[in-house]
Amino acid sequence: MNAALKNLVNQPYKHGFVTDIESEVTPKGLSEDVIRMISSKKNEPEWLLEFRLTSYRAWLKMTEPEWQNCHHRKIDYQAISYYAAPKIKAKLNSIDEVDPELLRTFEKLGVPLHERMAMAGVAVDVIFDSVSVATTYKKKLAEVGVIFCSMSEAVLEHPELVKQYLGTVVPTSDNFYAALNSAVFTDGSFCFIPKGVKCPMDLSTYFRINTEESGQFERTLIIAEDGASVSYLEGCTAPAFSSNQLHAAVVELVALDNADIKYSTVQNWYAGDENGVGGIYNFVTKRGLAKGINSRISWTQVETGAAITWKYPSVVLLGDGSIGEFYSVAVTNNYQQADTGTKMIHIGKNTRSTIVSKGISAGKSNNSYRGLVKIASSATNARNYSQCDSMLVGEECGANTFPYIQVLNNSAQVEHEASTSRIGEDQMFYFAQRGVDAEAAVSMIINGFCKDVFQQLPLEFAVEATNLLSFKLEGSVG
């Protein structure tokens, strides 16, 4: 059994290749001049430059958070390049004008950009290092009034919408990484679903970091007006470098009356090698504002990659009767560290939130769930249900649960359940005694453990997530 397991462990990260493409990378370092340069490269309006500079000045006074259960070398923010973009001749009129090397890159990653080859029923915006290179199905979406484009494009073509909502859910000085992002963000996706429209297809963004010494700071903004609904998917990969790349994204969601936003992520950044060398530092701020009555925001995440994950997709339940959901599977192997969870802030009356978190630790990794459930004094009859389960694979990994509960209204009902289990020799032996090999056994055990989360994912993503997990954990038992 052991030899077979070893072979499985040594399977390489299959997205670890580098695309050889001529890129424009700005010199390393961060200053007001760099920010002005980024802003001018993108032909941004003055108000946005001000937004960036205000954020930068706030950031200078802030320090990195240290409360998380992760350890890493100090990041030298002057050693990062804040803008890297493949050289593109002029404005592209169609997908056919995209550099063939880039098209090949995304095809290799399973995200073909030609609409005739693209995933049926999913519109994709692809971000390569700092810029969006293509968005599919744009015209079809425009017919029903849905705006789906890169953030840079939205700034130029729909400035009023961007200005109205940008920074309203995650304020520029919210935290160290959000402030940094607000100062230097380069691209991301923008989605606007107008009143009463159910978005006819899933929207998706695929993020790819390609340049070794650049950071990726994307900014995504999704707005669903009254009665609108949308399902949004996010995927990410990066080449295998021996250095660490910083990824500090901000995602803001706004749901107005009766609107419904479902945001699903399958995160597969390069996690570093088996000795913990290299990998992405993933410091992400994701927050949704369930602003309108009976609005609903649902986060589903499958976090398998990155050397460090620091991420708490949250919902502010402002509208009466609004619903917040968080379904998470976080898998760590080798020397990965994850400190992830959610915040559910209940402000409106009759608000409800559900948290289902499944942490799987293998190798020498460390996996922490950190969550806050806050019931404000105004939130009469608020309800929360939290379930946090950890599974340990092997003997050298760790799992922690840090639930914080603050209740200021005594009509609230808050439930928290937690469990820890281990895939051990005896479980594997049971499967083996029935003729089932280790690979199929681990896959079945893990999928059973994650079932409550996987069934929240859109179908294509559920299949991908299942494969990704089996792939990632194969060989860690034995």
Added chain:
Amino acid sequence: MIYADSKVLLEVRGLCASVNGIEILKNLDFTVRSGEVHAIMGQNGSGKSTFAKVLAGHPSYEITSGSVRFEGKDLLALTAEDRARAGFFLAFQYPIEVPGVGNSQFLRLTYNTLQKQRGHEELDPLEFDDFVREKMKLLEMSPDFLDRSVNEGFSGGEKKRNEILQMALLEPHLAILDETDSGLDIDALRIVAHGVNQLTTKNNAMVMVTHYQRLLNYIVPDYVHVMEAGRIVKTGDKSLALELETRGYDWVSTDTQVAASVSA
């Protein structure tokens, strides 16, 4: 049943095995022919369960010497899953729980794995459903079992029935039932025993590991073995079990010591 022309299924010779450097099995000999039903009895710590696990290939045990041939093959050279695929089955004393995995999904995976191994056709979920429901009748199991997670929240008796159901599906050539009777009330014991009896044929064999004579009223053994300190010290027919029930185990060891000193 003992048949005159039956072939040897399992042949254990001089088996020694240890865990964490402590020797548990000491020079154990044991032979099973097809069609036979054996019972291995003995006090706690005599090595009965260890013997069952060693044969099944549990990774915690180290084989220090001896040989085991199963249908002519070197069993010890096979991985645990290959032993199962070769037709060796262990009904666990403590079946494990697999939360979130539907029992029918698990049963189908194990069934199809063996079907594939034997060059037979695999069943899709619908075909399998019909097939497994038929087998469940044998053990008077409610179809609800299929929708529940594997062994999760099962009572002791339900877990044991689920083990015998797997035996019914996998049709092993040799099955070892490790304390299948423990934790069963009298009705469950009768049902499980009935199921096992239905599955016994001229071409397979059963080995029951048990503390109690009770089970042997329902599944009548051809041979009863007494295990002590890691080896089989006495073999008899079903009357030996009754004798153990009334006299306990001590007389067996005294007898053995006497026999040993005489032969020395």
